[in-house]
Each structure stands twice: as structure tokens, then as C-alpha cells.
Amino acid sequence: MSSVIGQETGSTSSGALVNTTWLDYTAALIRTHSRGHVLSAEHGDDSAKNEVYDVIISGGGMVGSAMACSLGMDPNLVGKKILLLEAGNKKVMDKVPDTYSTRVSSISPGSATLLSGVGAWEHITKMRCKPYKKMQVWDACSDALITFDKENLQDEMAYIVENDIVVAALTKQLDSLSDNVKVKYRSKVVKYTWPMPHHAADSIPWVQVTLANGETLQTKLLIGADGPNSMVRRELGIPTVKWNYDQSAVVAVLHLSEPTENNVAWQRFLPTGPIAMLPLSDTESSLVWSTSHRLAEELLELDEESFVDAINSAFWSNENQSELIETAGSLFRGALSTIMPSAGSPRQLPPSVAGIGPKTRVMFPLGMGHASEYIRHRVALIGDAAHRVHPLAGQGANLGFGDVACLTQLLSQAAFNGKDLGAMQHLLEYETERQRHNLPMMAAIDLMKRLYSTNAAPVVLLRTFGLQATNMLPALKEQIMAFASK
Amino acid sequence: MYSNKFNCLMLGLYSRNRSAVCGLVQSAPGRSGFSWTAVCKQRSLKLQRSACLERQHHPMPCQISTRSASQTTVDPDEVRRFQSLASKWWDEQGDFAALHAMNDLRVPFIRDNLLNVHRARHPGKPLAGLRILDVGCGGGLLTEPLGRLGANVLGIDPVEDSIYTAQLHASYDPDLSDRVSYQACTLEELSSEEKEEQGADQFDAVVASEVVEHLADLETFAFCCNQALKPGGSLFITTINKTNLSYALGIVVAEQLLRIVPSGTHDWEKFISPVELERLLESNGFSVQSVQGMLYNPVSGAWSWTNSTAINYALHAVKHRDDPQPDRAEERSPRPEDHTAATHS
Numbered sequence: 001m002s003s004v005i006g007q008e009t010g011s012t013s014s015g016a017l018v019n020t021t022w023l024d025y026t027a028a029l030i031r032t033h034s035r036g037h038v039l040s041a042e043h044g045d046d047s048a049k050n051e052v053y054d055v056i057i058s059g060g061g062m063v064g065s066a067m068a069c070s071l072g073m074d075p076n077l078v079g080k081k082i083l084l085l086e087a088g089n090k091k092v093m094d095k096v097p098d099t100y101s102t103r104v105s106s107i108s109p110g111s112a113t114l115l116s117g118v119g120a121w122e123h124i125t126k127m128r129c130k131p132y133k134k135m136q137v138w139d140a141c142s143d144a145l146i147t148f149d150k151e152n153l154q155d156e157m158a159y160i161v162e163n164d165i166v167v168a169a170l171t172k173q174l175d176s177l178s179d180n181v182k183v184k185y186r187s188k189v190v191k192y193t194w195p196m197p198h199h200a201a202d203s204i205p206w207v208q209v210t211l212a213n214g215e216t217l218q219t220k221l222l223i224g225a226d227g228p229n230s231m232v233r234r235e236l237g238i239p240t241v242k243w244n245y246d247q248s249a250v251v252a253v254l255h256l257s258e259p260t261e262n263n264v265a266w267q268r269f270l271p272t273g274p275i276a277m278l279p280l281s282d283t284e285s286s287l288v289w290s291t292s293h294r295l296a297e298e299l300l301e302l303d304e305e306s307f308v309d310a311i312n313s314a315f316w317s318n319e320n321q322s323e324l325i326e327t328a329g330s331l332f333r334g335a336l337s338t339i340m341p342s343a344g345s346p347r348q349l350p351p352s353v354a355g356i357g358p359k360t361r362v363m364f365p366l367g368m369g370h371a372s373e374y375i376r377h378r379v380a381l382i383g384d385a386a387h388r389v390h391p392l393a394g395q396g397a398n399l400g401f402g403d404v405a406c407l408t409q410l411l412s413q414a415a416f417n418g419k420d421l422g423a424m425q426h427l428l429e430y431e432t433e434r435q436r437h438n439l440p441m442m443a444a445i446d447l448m449k450r451l452y453s454t455n456a457a458p459v460v461l462l463r464t465f466g467l468q469a470t471n472m473l474p475a476l477k478e479q480i481m482a483f484a485s486k
Numbered sequence: 487m488y489s490n491k492f493n494c495l496m497l498g499l500y501s502r503n504r505s506a507v508c509g510l511v512q513s514a515p516g517r518s519g520f521s522w523t524a525v526c527k528q529r530s531l532k533l534q535r536s537a538c539l540e541r542q543h544h545p546m547p548c549q550i551s552t553r554s555a556s557q558t559t560v561d562p563d564e565v566r567r568f569q570s571l572a573s574k575w576w577d578e579q580g581d582f583a584a585l586h587a588m589n590d591l592r593v594p595f596i597r598d599n600l601l602n603v604h605r606a607r608h609p610g611k612p613l614a615g616l617r618i619l620d621v622g623c624g625g626g627l628l629t630e631p632l633g634r635l636g637a638n639v640l641g642i643d644p645v646e647d648s649i650y651t652a653q654l655h656a657s658y659d660p661d662l663s664d665r666v667s668y669q670a671c672t673l674e675e676l677s678s679e680e681k682e683e684q685g686a687d688q689f690d691a692v693v694a695s696e697v698v699e700h701l702a703d704l705e706t707f708a709f710c711c712n713q714a715l716k717p718g719g720s721l722f723i724t725t726i727n728k729t730n731l732s733y734a735l736g737i738v739v740a741e742q743l744l745r746i747v748p749s750g751t752h753d754w755e756k757f758i759s760p761v762e763l764e765r766l767l768e769s770n771g772f773s774v775q776s777v778q779g780m781l782y783n784p785v786s787g788a789w790s791w792t793n794s795t796a797i798n799y800a801l802h803a804v805k806h807r808d809d810p811q812p813d814r815a816e817e818r819s820p821r822p823e824d825h826t827a828a829t830h831s
Contacts, residue, residue: 051660052658052659052660052661054661075609075610076609076610077610078609078610078611079609079610079611080610204658205658206658220659415610415634416597416612417589417590417593417594417597417631418589418593418597418630418631418632418633418634418635419589419631419634420630420634423578424578
């Protein structure tokens with residue numbers, strides 16, 4: 001391009017002026033670049049200076065890897081340079097381990113569609129996943145319960161998949177996309193340098209990412225998928241609404257007393273927090289017990305037998321129910337059944353637990369977080385970096401996959417319109433669309449958590465009635481399921 | 487501001503045309519309403535007159551322009567005036583915000599119409615292999631997206647500082663610097679340059695977006711576009727219609743009330759209606775394929791397609807595939823069937 005201007009000298013009187021001014025410009029540019037910038041030794045090297053990635057994704061967890069696959073497979077983004085940075089090691093799973101891992105996620109049908117779109121779902125089903133058809137959620141303080149299921153129990157509601165398997169499947173898919181997407185493992189980011197929002201004449205307009213090994217990379221768009229304690233979000237100074245729940249989740253793998261057609265997900269709201277049993281196979285289930293920090297520590301210290309007893313009694317015992325609540329509950333049920341006689345379902349009890357998997361008891365703290373902005377100039381946050389929720393609704397991973405689907409579609413359209421991928425216009429659309437979806441979900445989850453954290457009678461009565469009424473309205477339940485399945 | 491920027495182009499075209507009407511057009515700023523009818527008459531008279539001139543001496547205008555445009559078109563006052571504005575091209579919320587937003591319409595318009603003809607099957611780079619000329623490229627606002635879509639784009643503009651800004655902006659992106667290049671010259675200079683070189687490379691498409699309303703002599707412009715295009719090549723124009731509504735909204739409201747566009751940018755007499763533009767293009771060897779109205783929403787800052795071409799519109803024309811000589815009797819009068827076909831999207 002500069003050569004064209006050079007040849008221009010003949011045709012206009014200001015040709016000579018054009019030549020010298022352009023050379024001055026270029027010289028000034030190079031001087032400014034080498035002065036006081038993060039680019040140090042690499043600057044002089046042509047290849048490093050010219051290598052500008054189109055997209056860098058920081059964080060190779062479930063959501064970050066899914067984003068990388070999704071961009072890599074998009075037809076409008078063919079030829080774009082995409083890089084995924086992961087601080088940990090590459091997770092390869094040649095053979096599925098015999099024991100189940102404790103961290104599992106409930107994958108909604110919408111997320112399963114995304115994963116099959118990127119070609120990872122096949123790998124997951126070949127490895128290991130458990131579909132479930134029904135979910136029963138009930139109160140410890142009353143008889144109220146609600147069940148969700150698809151009609152006639154034919155279709156799956158959702159799938160329980162171990163997190164390791166999701167990541168391994170996505171990694172396998174990324175291997176096959178190595179033309180479009182590069183992955184750097186064991187690369188920890190130490191510094192981000194943000195571009196000036198308005199294109200100033202002598203500054204690099206791209207985001208610069210400095211790794212621990214000294215390498216500096218440039219990109220037109222940085223996607224932050226680095227988890228609830230996101231460094232990208234922190235470095236940008238995005239205000240985040242967050243609080244700790246004073247709860248920790250205890251997770252374990254449970255061995256059931258007897259094999260059963262294990263296709264129901266169970267969750268009971270105790271005053272100390274919800275306890276959930278999610279099916280993994282006909283003989284094993286995953287436990288997620290959210291409770292106060294103190295109780296969680298105590299649970300970890302119990303020996304295996306006492307722990308198993310605690311779990312069974314949490315699901316089965318009725319000690320939290322008072323007479324008043326019981327009477328009121330049955331009154332409500334009677335009243336509601338006169339209005340809608342056919343609806344409502346009998347309460348079932350979850351399978352009893354006989355033992356736990358070896359060395360599988362772990363606890364981790366719970367919190368809620370929401371970034372007030374998901375985007376900045378040339379940066380977008382996805383997954384837990386943008387929003388962190390309580391596991392009681394099994395939505396954390398699904399919200400992240402929803403972010404991936406939305407952002408991919410917007411970036412694809414932007415590329416087809418010849419736009420700069422880091423431009424604010426489509427990033428703002430992403431933020432608006434996802435906040436509109438995520439905020440009501442997060443508010444609902446938080447509300448549920450607070451509603452069920454007490455055994456004060458008025459609240460219990462309120463939620464009992466609410467739950468029973470909802471249980472009797474199939475239309476409302478369908479709406480809830482549809483919202484949670486996206 | 488645009489009118490200032492293109493004064494140099496205008497002056498170059500004046501000296502060739504020697505039409506008395508040009509002086510009238512320049513001096514009347516078009517603010518008072520009384521001169522409209524008079525100006526309309528003068529304008530169509532001028533067009534007829536210059537059309538006659540064209541038919542008799544069509545190869546000459548370009549050669550004359552080379553001689554006259556080279557030394558005297560660049561006005562140092564205007565270049566200085568644009569030095570301050572040249573840095574503002576890429577501020578998406580600044581003076582050029584509406585032009586940035588217009589990319590949402592004009593890039594798909596160009597891309598889709600070219601894909602109809604060329605059917606490039608290169609995923610990720612739909613316009614790969616095409617050569618496009620962006621006339622009046624300014625800071626490269628439209629040139630860059632076309633380059634990103636894979637085309638080889640040459641952007642030309644008489645204002646050098648705009649070209650500097652464009653080159654600087656594109657220089658940071660290694661992806662673009664291969665495909666996008668800029669040259670500070672006028673269209674006539676470029677076409678004469680290419681004529682001098684043996685076997686001039688012609689373009690697959692010429693884009694003149696928001697340019698035509700700043701030119702005084704459209705005949706020459708249309709002729710040079712025709713010269714620059716391959717047979718069957720596409721010409722894309724976006725401009726403003728000459729109606730009462732375009733005066734009210736495009737000048738009074740946009741420039742003076744809402745300041746969407748800096749005051750003095752547009753001159754109502756230079757606006758041209760789609761019918762006139764079609765007639766002009768068809769007498770220069772083009773066949774107009776589609777005309778589509780565009781509407782700007784100042785509240786949302788977004789453009790949208792609309793059925794009415796009363797204010798802004800986009801036009802796609804194709805150079806005839808056979809001999810591109812424009813002076814034949816059948817092409818002088820606009821064909822009625824082309825007009826009816828022209829309003830489809």
C-alpha cells in the first residue's frame with residue numbers, strides 16, 4: 001500500500017510532498033512503537049509484529065472450549081485466526097475412567113444442541129452421559145412438592161454429564177479443528193493491555209495479552225472465559241455485583257442400595273440448604289449438598305457410614321415439619337384439587353444410599369456474581385466470568401453455553417458484513433440479549449435460595465402454597481421448563 | 487464539509503465543461519426556497535447540454551481533465567481545513583457516525599449484488615478475487631469492510647489527509663494491508679493513468695457512496711466509471727434524492743437542527759433524483775438493476791431499507807457486456823421496462 005503512494009509522484013504537483021510526508025509518518029510510527037510499550041524484544045521481528053489474532057479466548061474450561069469449537073466451525077469465520085489460552089494441561093481422555101468424578105453438570109437440551117452443533121456431543125455420548133426424564137423438588141418443612149417431566153416420560157428432560165467428560169470431548173473436537181483454532185496449554189496470562197477506545201494515531205489498536213513466558217500476543221477481540229474470579233473482568237475494572245452465600249456445596253459420588261431405573265433427579269429443600277441427588281447410572285448417583293460452611297466441614301469429617309446415614313435422613317425424615325404446616329398443607333392440597341382435580345402427583349422417595357465412592361468427598365464455597373457489563377471495547381465476557389449462580393437449579397453451565405451460542409451467531413454475522421470483530425455494535429447486542437435472559441434466571445435462583453433458607457412459618461406457608469399451586473398448573477410448569485431448557 | 491472536500495473534483499470538472507450554469511450552481515447555497523424551480527430547470531438544461539457535448543466528443547473530457555486537474559484542483563485552504571477533520575474519520579460516535587452506521591446497509595447491498603453475479607465459493611471471504619474501486623473513499627470507512635470480505639480494493643480520494651488517515655488505520659491490520667490500497671487522486675486522473683498503461687486493468691465493481699451529491703459534472707463521472715469497469719461490471723451509488731422532503735430532512739433537520747451531519751456538507755442543487763441518475767447512467771452504457779430507498783433514524787442512529795426513495799437511496803447498475811460505446815440512439819432515451827424493474831430490491 002505504501003508502494004502505491006510512492007509511484008504516485010508523477011501525476012500530481014503535490015506528489016513529492018506526498019512521498020516525504022508518508023515516510024515521515026511511518027518513521028514516527030515506528031519510533032513511537034518502540035518507546036515505552038509492552039512489546040519489547042519481539043517488536044523488531046516482523047512475524048511477531050504482523051501476527052494479530054482475530055479472536056483470543058482466555059480460559060479453556062467447558063465454556064471457553066465450547067466457544068473455541070463454535071467459532072472454529074463457523075463457515076463465515078473460515079480463515080480467521082483463533083487462539084484458546086488455557087493455564088492448565090491438556091485434558092485427554094483416551095479411556096473413560098471407571099470411577100465417576102464428583103463435578104457434574106446438568107446439560108439442558110439447548111446446551112446439548114449447541115454441543116452437537118460443534119460435534120462434541122457425539123464424543124460425550126460415546127464416553128458417558130446420563131439422561132433423566134423427571135425431576136422432583138420438594139420441601140422439608142411441608143408436604144409440598146413439584147415434579148417436572150416431559151409428556152409420557154418419553155423424552156429426556158436433560159442430561160447429567162461429568163465436567164471432565166465435557167472438556168475432554170471439546171478438546172478432542174478442537175484437535176480436529178487445528179487449521180482454524182490454535183490452542184496453547186500451560187499458558188498463564190500475566191497482563192492485559194487495553195487499547196484506547198478512540199483510535200489514537202500512534203497507539204496499537206489491539207488488545208495485548210502478555211503470557212508468563214514473556215510472549216505478547218495481539219488480538220482484535222478478547223473473550224474472557226476465565227471463571228468466576230475472572231482476571232479479564234478484574235483488569236477491566238468492571239463493577240460486579242456479588243455476594244457469598246455463606247454456603248458450601250459438598251459433592252460426592254453415591255452408591256445406591258440397589259440398582260434401579262435411575263432416571264429421576266431429586267432435590268429437597270432443607271432449611272440449611274438444598275440437597276440434590278442426580279443420576280449417573282443405574283447404580284450410582286451424584287450428590288450436591290449445599291449447606292452452611294460449618295455443617296459442610298462436619299459432613300466431610302464424618303466417617304462413611306454416618307455420612308450415608310446423614311444423606312438418607314436428609315431425604316427421608318420429616319422432623320422439620322410442624323403440625324400447623326402439615327394441616328395447612330393438606331388443606332391447600334384439598335382446595336387446589338377441587339379446582340384442578342387431575343393435576344398433582346404423589347410424592348415419591350428417592351433411592352436409598354448404601355455407600356459412597358472412595359475418596360470422593362469434596363466441598364467448595366458458593367456465591368452469586370453478576371458483572372454489570374459483559375463487554376468493553378474489543379472484549380467480551382462469557383460463562384462464569386460474567387455470571388455465577390447457585391447450583392440449586394443446575395443452570396450455571398447452561399447459561400454459559402447460551403452465551404456461546406449467542407456470541408458465535410453475532411460474530412458470524414458481523415464477519416459476513418465485513419465488520420471489525422472487536423467493534424462495539426455487535427458486542428452491545430450480545431450483552432443486551434444475554435443480560436435479558438440471564439438476569440431473570442439469576443434473580444429467580446437467588447429468590448428460591450432465599451425463600452427456602454428459612455423455616456419461619458409464614459414463609460413456609462407461602463412457599464408451600466406456591467409450590468403446590470405451580471405443581472397443579474401444567475401450563476406454568478411447561479413455561480418454566482422451556483425457560484430453563486434454552 | 488463534503489462539498490468542500492470535493493471542490494477540487496468540481497473545479498477540475500468545471501474547467502473542462504465550460505458551462506455557465508456551473509457558476510450559478512456553486513454560488514447559490516440553496517438555502518432559500520425560491521431558486522428551486524429555476525435551479526431545477528438550469529440543472530436539466532445543463533445535463534442536456536453536456537449530454538450533447540458527450541455524444542460528440544466523448545473521448546476528450548478525460549484527456550482534458552488530466553491536463554487541468556493536475557495542477558489547480560488541490561486547494562491548499564481546503565486541504566488545511568480537512569487536516570483537522572482527517573483524524574475524525576474513525577471516531578464511530580463523532581461527526582461521521584451516520585456514515586459508519588450506513589455500512590450496515592451498503593456493505594450487504596454491495597456484497598449480495600456481487601455474489602449474485604460472481605458466485606464466489608470461498609467461505610469466509612465471499613468477495614475473494616474481485617477488484618473494487620472505492621471512489622471518494624475518505625478515511626476508508628467502506629473500503630475496509632470490503633477488503634475484509636476478501637476483495638482487492640483501491641480507495642481513491644482527492645484529499646490527501648483522508649488518504650493518510652485511511653492508510654494509517656489499515657496499516658495496523660496485517661489482514662487488510664495485503665488487500666486494501668489507497669491513492670490520493672481523482673477519478674479522471676486514475677482512468678487517464680490506466681489508459682496510459684498498456685492493457686489497463688479494469689475493476690469488477692466501482693463504488694461511489696455519498697459522492698455523487700458533491701459533483702457538479704456527473705456526465706464525466708459516469709463516463710469515467712464506465713471506462714474503469716470491466717464489461718458486466720457493477721456500479722454502486724448511494725446518494726440523496728432532490729425533493730422537498732430531502733431539503734427539509736436532509737439539510738434543515740440533519741445539518742441545522744440535529745447536527746447529524748456538519749453544517750454546509752450538502753448542497754441541495756447537487757442532489758439528483760433516481761430517475762435522472764438512471765437516465766444519465768443509461769446514456770453512458772449502464773443498465774440500472776435496482777434502486778432502493780434508505781432511511782436514517784436519528785434516535786437509534788441506525789439506517790434501514792425503505793420503499794420510498796424520497797431522501798436517501800442506493801442504486802446498482804451494470805455496465806453493458808457488449809461494446810461499451812455510449813453514443814448510440816437506442817440508449818439515449820431511458821427504456822421504460824428498466825424503470826419498472828428498477829424498484830425491486
